[in-house]
Each structure stands twice: as C-alpha cells, then as structure tokens.
Amino acid sequence: MSSIDPSILKKAESWLASSIDEASKESIRHLIATNPTELVDSFYQDLEFGTGGLRGLMGVGTNRMNVYTIAMATQGLANYLIACFPGEKIKVAITHDSRINNTLFAMTTADVFTANGIEVMYFREMRPTPMLSFAVRHYGCKSGVMITASHNPKEYNGYKAYWEDGAQVVAPHDTNIIKEVQKITSFEQVNWNKQDNLIHYIEEDFDAIYLEKVKELSLSKDAIQAQKSMPIVFSPIHGASGKMVPAALKAFGFENIQVVKEQAEPDGNFPTVIYPNPEEPEALTLAVALGKKSGAALVLACDPDGDRYAAVVPNEAGEYELLNGNQTGTLLVYYLLSRKKELGLLTGKDFMVNTIVTTELINKIAEGFGIPCYNVLTGFKNIASIILQKEGKEKFLAGGEESFGFLVGDFVRDKDGVSACALVAEVVAYYKTQGKNVFAVLAEVYQQFGFYKEALISVTKKGKDGAEQIQQLMNQFRTNPPLEMNGSSVEKIYDVKNASIHYPKTQKTEVLDLDKSNVMQFYLADGSKISARPSGTEPKIKYYFSVNTSLSNTSDYRKIEKVLLEKLEGLKTYFS
DSSP: OTTSOHHHHHHHHHHHTTTOOHHHHHHHHHHHHHOHHHHHHHHSSOOOOBTTBEEEEBSSSTTSBSHHHHHHHHHHHHHHHHHHSTTSOOEEEEEEOSSTTHHHHHHHHHHHHHHTTOEEEEESSOOOHHHHHHHHHHTTOSEEEEEOOTTSOTTEEEEEEEETTSSBOOTTHHHHHHHHHHTOOSGGGSOOOOOGGGEEEEOTHHHHHHHHHHHTTOOOHHHHHHTTTOOEEEEOTTSTTTTHHHHHHHHHTOOOEEEOGGGTSOOTTOTTOSSOOTTSGGGGHHHHHHHHHHTOSEEEEEOTTSSOEEEEEEOTTSOEEEEOHHHHHHHHHHHHHHHHHHTTOOOSSEEEEEETTSOTHHHHHHHHTTOOEEEEOSSHHHHHHHHHHTTTTSEEEEEEETTTEEEESSSSOSOOHHHHHHHHHHHHHHHHTTTOOHHHHHHHHHHHHOEEEEEEEEEEOOHHHHHHHHHHHHHHHHHSOOSEETTEEEEEEEETTTTEEEETTTTEEEEOOSOOOSOEEEEETTSOEEEEEEOSSSSEEEEEEEEEEOOSOGGGHHHHHHHHHHHHHHHHTTTO
16 A cells, blocks of 8 residues: 555545445455556546546546536536526537446436436437537537546546537537536535436437438438439448438438348447447448449448548449548538539538548638638637637538548538538438549549558557656657658648647748647658547557658549658658
C-alpha cells in the first residue's frame, strides 16, 4: 500500500467510506491489495468531457464509467441546467445504444434528472445518436444525453451531453458543466430521489418523424426508381442502427436490402469483431463476404451508436474496396453541390463546414461551386457550433470529418450515419444510371480539383503513463519540430494550442485564427500536410497525412494513386 500515491489512495478510501454498493467496495479493496497500477489508473483523475463527452473504461473509480460517475456528472449537469434556465420547464432527452450497462447507465441518468425536477423524454428502445440529437430540438428539450462509447472497444462506455440546439456541448457550457460536476465531492450530494412521473417515453412513432426528414434529403428519386433493385448489404455491427438504416434506405426507394444476420442483433460484447469500428476493414469482413455472395453494388455499415458509417463498393476490377471517410466525404460533397446546382437549389447563402484534419479537397470543391467552406477543429460539435452561429443568416448544406462522419441538412446537429448511408446509396444509384462507378467519378473530381490522398496512424498509449507519453510527444513537436520530411522542407507549422503559425525558414510567426486545441500541423513545400493530435475519446495519439498532385488524365487514376500512396508511406516512417 505504501507504493501507491497517497492522494490516489485517499480518493480510493473516500469511496470505501461512502455509501456505494458493497460489490464496488470489494473491487476497490481487491485493487488496493493486488493491483496498484490499475488502482492508480482508476483514481488518478476524474473523467472529463472531451470531443465526445464523458468516455472511459467501465469499472470502479473516478476515472471509470460507473453508476456513480454517471450520477455525479448528471447532478452537475442538472445543477447547471437549473442555473441556466431559472423558472423554466426543463426537459432532457435520453437514449442509448447496445453497449454493456447502457440501460443501467441511461436509467441512472434519468433518475437523477427527475430527482432534480427535470422532465425526461426517454426512448423506449435504443436508437442511434442522430435521433437523440433530432429529438432534443423536436421536443423542445434543454439538453440531451446519449449513453454510448461510439466505436470504442467493448470495455468502454460513455456519456454524450447535448445542449438545446441538439449539438454536443461546447464552450462555455462544457467547462461550466465540469465545474459543476467538480463541486459534487461526495455521493451524498447526488439527489437520488427519483420521480417516475417525470419520465415520458418516446415510442416508435417518432421513427416516422425522423425518417420523413431524412427522406427530404433525396435529390434523385428517378435514379433510385431506376435502380430500386440494386443489391445493398448493411451491417449495424451489433449496434443501434439495425432498424433505422434499412428503414431509411426503404424510405428513399431502395427495395433489395440484406442485413448481415450474424451482426443484426444488438450485443455489447460485439462477438464477431475485434473492434466495432467501421473504419477497420476487419469489422466489415462479414458484410463484404455477403456483398460478394449477393453481388451487392454497395456494402454499408455503422458503428454501435449509428453516427459513423462506412461504404464498400466494387472497383473497376470488380473487387470490393473500402472507401475512407475522405473519399465518401468527397463523393457526397461533389454530388450534393453538382445536383443542387443542376436542380437550381443553391440559394446563394449556402455554406459547408470541414474539419482541419479532413481532406482539403472538400474545400477545393466548395470553392469551385462558389460555396463558402468554414474550417473548424476536430469534433462534430464544432461543425454544429458553426451551424448555430449562422442559423437564420446562411443555410448549412453539409459537413464532415475524415473519421467516417457526415451530416446533410441541419435537423440533426451531429454526424448522422443513418442519412449518410441513404445518401451514399443514392450517389451509387445516380452514377450507376450514367454507367459510372464511384471510382470513375472520383477520378473526374481529382482531374478537376486536384488528386488528394490521405492516411492515418493511431498509436495507442494506455493509462496514466500513456497519457504522459502522448503529452511528451506533443511537447517535443513544439520545442524541436521537424524541419524536413520525406525530402521536402517544412514551410510552416500550425501550433493550434498556442494559436500560432511559424515559418522555420524566416523564423517569422503569425497569429492563427482558430480556436485553441492540442494539435500540431506541418505544411511541406511539396503540398503535403501532417497533423498530430491526441484523441479526445481514446488513449491514442493520431497522425493524419495528406498528399496531393494533379491528375491530367482520368485513365491515369490508379497509376497516380500508387505514386501518392508511396509518398504517404514515406511520410509515415517519421511517426511510426
């Protein structure tokens, strides 16, 4: 016991002296006696709101997801809501996905809210994150909570807090909520006296309301009618989107939809995958196998809470190829802008939003159509913040991020895998009627706007030691930045945390007009861009790579792609 930091031991002992359940106390005693490393990681800090809200490993302790950290966070949020809306009727929407303990955590959240006199709109059944976002605004709620850890491994859970605009909380609300939570220093400060009469259930009829909004996004009903029998395979990867994505595809007019039966049922153990993340090709193995068997024109999948989506399509050789988030984002942006222009639906007040680690090709396409595209920090809450700022003055068309997230229209204020799946299917159908596959379309886009290729490395650093190592890496980038990579000099460095742009050759420094965040970006003379960013939701540091060149002839697509892929591999060696 003497080897454990006294302050951490004191926190653990305060839990032992509290009114928590006996099973949790026994877990703490076991950690103290046998696993001091795990004890430290469980108590060395309090969970904080990152880009995805509250998220962490499930277990006992202040740095773990459990009914007590959930209850304390909810009490802090309840206190903040009451302070922000004095004398007003306050409603909060709540749902969850398929993760372990999700019903327990969601009901704990609801109970604490009702104990504080706050009405709860509670989804009777699990539903995807975008539906929670939509419900907040539809029902006039002041806040919302989604219990999910998105695409994290099965050991994780999380708590996404939303504000009255249907978006995840941003400054100043995020930090103010944390301050309120930090005032809750013991469990006795949590009001546990629930009032069941303040819970109102959202039933299945809400699905039709949401789907009607999704259906309105369609721009090519004739093309869908012509391709209504196009084979589509979908997998919810054991998550909450198993009902809604097929329903959205059918609402668009698609009739030949197969769901991967092995992954159709919600299951927080995610038994058929290593990680329930559609960004990982392994998670799509069963879906692609069914796609090949059925000759699918499109294979789709969503993560457990249905906000991320993935698309796999046959390439020109008939081989199924996973499109990354930059490619699907590029296709959707190009399709939306070209179709809206063709149909006369661009208003002159339209805008788009992109994140700073997503392909800059999206900015180029928007510029080509005369549409402003605003750049924001990573995290869809930052895209939603721009939508709110410009509401009533400009019209949001679409926005996305490279991590398989996209949003069209503003009735949802978070990434929406359900509507994105339906729109990707429409894109495939639309170009199929023209005799093109999506790679031919991408080649045309690259020829017109520039050939961009991106890659990502995620390096996992777990626990307290891992967090310190990530911080040391970021400090090193700031104090001793690379001046050359892959034979190309570093022309400028964006230090987003310190809001500065540094030019190594001239030693000149300028102010960076962007919200502060722990991100470093290196721009090379050959047009390459490398971004380093600690994840806000996982114990990882992420490196984003982007290279580009011109494409004079679409028939050279694969040849030039190979050159760009080799360039990406060269850049990766500096960070792997």
